[in-house]
Amino acid sequence: MSSPPRVSFRLYLITDRRVVSSGDLVSACEAALTAAREAAPPGTVALQLREKDLSARALYELALRLREICTRAGAPLIVNDRVDVAIAADADGVHLPSDSIGISMARKLLGPDRLIGVSTHSPPEVAGAARQRADFAVFSPVFDPLSKPAGGSARGASGLRAACGAGAIPVFALGGITPDRARELFASADPAARPAGVASIGAIFAADSPALATAAMLSALDPSWTRRQ
Secondary structure, rough: OOOOOOOOEEEEEEOOOHOOOOHHHHHHHHHHHHHHHHHOOOOEEEEOOOOOOOOHHHHHHHHHHHHHHHHOOOOOOEEEEOHOOOOOOOEEEEEOOOOOOOOOHHHHHHHOOOOOEEEEEHHHHHHHHHOOOHHHHHHHOOOOOOOOOOOOOHHHHHHHHHHHOOOOEEEEOOOOOOOOHHHHHHHHHHHHHHEEEEEEEHHOOOOHHHHHHHHHHHHOOOOOOOOOO
């Protein structure tokens, strides 16, 4: 019997407390993850804590609060860049930006069980992450971001397809992903070059209702997932 995939989530939420309309990131995360638990199977959504300007102490304290919420929701908690905070807060893994420590060093520190995600911006970078045995890659920007100025030219659906076919690794599309665009990406792509899922910052956390935005995105990924009222 084959073992279950290490990466089973389809929606990868990435925090940015600066875009949360209520100003309360923890409440926004809880609302989004509660909506996900009601709409889709357990483990469908993962949460990345990405607050790069916080001190180590503040980040750790925030990670502890989100750890409780993620545990209740059955959602993996991933910490951006800070391997030390991920270990201390008992997170499920880390996400490595392009300027972070290497995958092999992160694996030595984390051990075999925690997940390692990697930011990528080209098919060769996806291939490299796969060779180094990262668990998944985020490819961006597919479209111009909703939550911040574009950091480079958008790759579009064709660029995403090339990235998905570059290595045997799950790839998540990031950058300007709305429910309509998510639906189009999954409807138009060749199954062999289809993303594992989508990653989102602004579409969820800048929404008036992170809960409704999460339910809408999940419905776009799989129409059979509908939020129970």
